[in-house]
Amino acid sequence: MTEAPSPAPVRIRPEIAALPPYRQGKQAGADAFKLSSNENPFDPLPSVIEAMRSATAVNRYPDASASRLRARLAARFGVGIDGVHVAAGSVSILQQLALATAGAGDELMYAWRSFEAYPGLAAVAGATAVPVPLAADGTHDLDTMARRVTDRTRLILVCSPNNPTGPIVRQDDFEAFLARVPADVLVVLDEAYAEFVTDPAAVDGARVLADGHQNVVVLRTFSKAYGLAGLRIGYGVGHPRILDAARATGIPLSVTAQAEEAALASLDAEDELIARVAVITDCRDRLAAGLRAGGWNVPDAQGNFVWLATGEQTLEVAPRFEDAGLVVRPFAGDGVRISVGEEASMPAILEAAASALSLLPEGHPARAM
Structure with missing residues (x-):
């Protein structure tokens, strides 16, 4: 026992x-x-290993904002550098956004089952978790999620492809969902596995942002497709003021110089x-x-x-x-x-x-x- x-x-x-x-x-x-x-x-690719080896000044603190990597990603997404936030894995940004938007009496919504860290985000923030069951085929039930939004909803998490079940959220379904969500509610599109998607109907965070949805933050990571899981580096793209709030709740200097160099080298070897x-x-x-x-x-x-x-x-x-x-x-x-x-x-x-x-x-x- x-x-x-x-x-x-x-x-x-x-x-x-x-x-x-x-x-x-x-x-x-x-x-x-x-x-x-x-x-x-x-x-890891040899060029990525070599880039990590070049970051030997570990007696010095790293660049607190990972500014070179943010500039590269900002150019890719067509946003200003303040529209990109880099942290120790995209899950770190999830927690920062939860702390920045939700507290006691507020609600944090997500599909379930999805990424297992989601329930803990609500608990750590002191908010109420609102899990919405997946459809029978493992997809998000966005219609029910939209109906469950209340005046207490502060943060909605949408994972595409959904971990662990695998299906995508469709672009048209996500757009229809956003049209039903109040503009002052933050929607996080968690695209940790975006690079593996082969279905052309899948939602694309870059397209969502380009369409002007200011209440959406798109999360991606270098852990999966780029093979840098052990270095813990991910990023979010969205409105600068939302990301400023995330930065304010984060632990400073959490992205190492080795992680930034490896991410930059990975983009070079894409x-x-x-x-x-x-x-x-x-x-x-x-x-x-x-x-x-x-x-x-x-x-x-x-x-x-x-x-x-x-x-x-x-x-x-x-x-x-x-x-x-x-x-x-x-x-x-x-x-x-x-x-x-x-x-x-x-x-x-x-x-x-x-x-x-x-x-x-x-x-x-x-x-x-």
């Missing part, structure tokens, strides 16, 4: 004491494939990196097709992962993959997310999935009809 944790020796806010700490994907041993954290399976992304998306599509052929009902996969909606059987299904040397990410009561990793992992995934399917009763929604 697991012992209950001992109480803290000081007074902690009850909502924080009840909040479970973030749990990253399980680490893999030397003989296993780590498919639990949506990481890029490719090693053609090479996008070619790698194409390899990953090809593997993703073949993996999803193989799982469907094997009897699984797999939602549209537009990130660098696939989703098995195993529901109550999730904690029974996950060990079948681990026994095969595949470290996947189970979400108890919901499903199993499998990151796209090395090509060599593909046959083992399909074999383990075939074994795991037998654990699901007939008529289970994760079974293909």
